[in-house]
Amino acid sequence: MSRPTEVTYDYIKQRIMEGDYKPSQKLNESELSEVIGVSRNTVKKALLKLEQENLVLIETNKGARIKSFSLEEIINYLEIRETLEGLIAKTAAPHMTEERLLLLEETFEQMKGHLENNRFDEYSKCNQTFHAIIYEASTNQQAVEMVNKIKNQLKRLQIKTILIPGRTQDSLKEHQKVLNAMKSHDGNWAEDAIKHHIAQVRKALAENYTFLV
Structure with missing residues (x-):
């Protein structure tokens, strides 16, 4: 994982852990790109890593959202x-x-x-x-x-x-x-x-x- 991707991953994960993002909340790639100061492609890579950890759910044509648990x-x-x-x-x-x-x-x-x-x-x-x-x-x-x-x-x-x-x-x-x-x-x-x-x-x-x- 490249340094920008790692920083982006850490930023999003920390906010998930601290409850800043709510279950099922949508994650806007453009907004994250602007806030963190990285490319949208970097955001995509970070989100894919978080999906592997079952923290984020990525759906076709719907984008990413915070994983919720029953x-x-x-x-x-x-x-x-x-x-x-x-x-x-x-x-x-x-x-x-x-x-x-x-x-x-x-x-x-x-x-x-x-x-x-x-x-x-x-x-x-x-x-x-x-x-x-x-x-x-x-x-x-x-x-x-x-x-x-x-x-x-x-x-x-x-x-x-x-x-x-x-x-x-x-x-x-x-x-x-x-x-x-x-x-x-x-x-x-x-x-x-x-x-x-x-x-x-x-x-x-x-x-x-x-x-x-």
Whole structure:
């Protein structure tokens, strides 16, 4: 991917992830070309890459629009993610070094601080870091690649779960259990803890789907 295409791809993807573009919203190639300062051909290449990642849908004679997901699709993706995250956690726990555990605990404490001060954006970022530390310790990096693809597709929706009353407090408790499991180096405990967490995310999204989309 050329540098202009990469810049264009990153620009559009970031706006999708942050929810600036809404599900099913049309993307105007001419406007994007002007805003980003690249050719329309460059925009087309970036959109094709995003389509491969299932973030954009390109239709003949209709152009590109943001991919939308039905509740059934979201539930299916999260069921897959639950299984993958469980495998990742199980293979990561025995390999959590003291350095990684310290970093994991520091990240958890930051999450607590951000939640206490209603800094939800920062809480969300630390949440991503928390999971990334575990991913790095896993011996199954293929599972990590797969789960990251799923997270990319659902990130703009999952970020909104912080708006669900009580969800962030429950999420913090779930992360505490994951942290404790990682400290024990018990793969089965870690698997159960992370799968419970993802199951609760799935439950929250299912119960609040209309509110979040």
